[in-house]
Amino acid sequence: MAKVVARPDLSFWESVYFIEIFKGLATTLGHAVRNLARPEGFQTLDYPEEQPRLPRDYRSQHRLMKRPDGESRCVACYMCSTACPARCISIVAEESPDHHIEKRPAKFEIDLLLCVFCGYCVEACPCDAIRMDTGKAVIVGDSRAGFVIDKAKLLDWNPADYPAEDLRSQEAPGGSRNAEARAALKSGTHH
């Protein structure tokens, strides 16, 4: 529902604006002088040697989640590429050798120069196969092609870099729950 915001009644001096502008400048100058007098209080980083600590839910470069056998969890359903407003996900499906799964991606590419990091692909995925929690927020390259991440790059991550409570990531090869998840996969009870 629309909210009506009342217009404040300005006094004569407020409506002239100059005094308000100088009051604003005085506030800025006050902060600058205070920071210069106490430089240890500056919120700065020795970038790029020191990288910013991002929150875990920060939307950064994508990764494809892995099954316990290392295969991608993606079933090539095209939900993410359909939801993507930038049309930057390119998938080619092929038949999966696993008889429990119909399809898998033969090709899965994301053009990061087109991506707007909206996270719709993650929201749209019905099987938690794509995430944007790598923490890689600074992406550099010397050609346009360098910004297209393929399936191999999307699957190139280590469970040790993710928290122990992220059980899905720990099911991947090398993760703390891999043996247990592999046994479940073998018995057909893994989802």
Ligand code: SF4
């Ligand atoms: S984050 Fe948004 S723009 Fe980027 S690939 Fe996902 S859906 Fe597309």
Ligand code: SF4
């Ligand atoms: S929505 Fe998920 S399962 Fe479907 S193609 Fe995208 S990543 Fe794969």
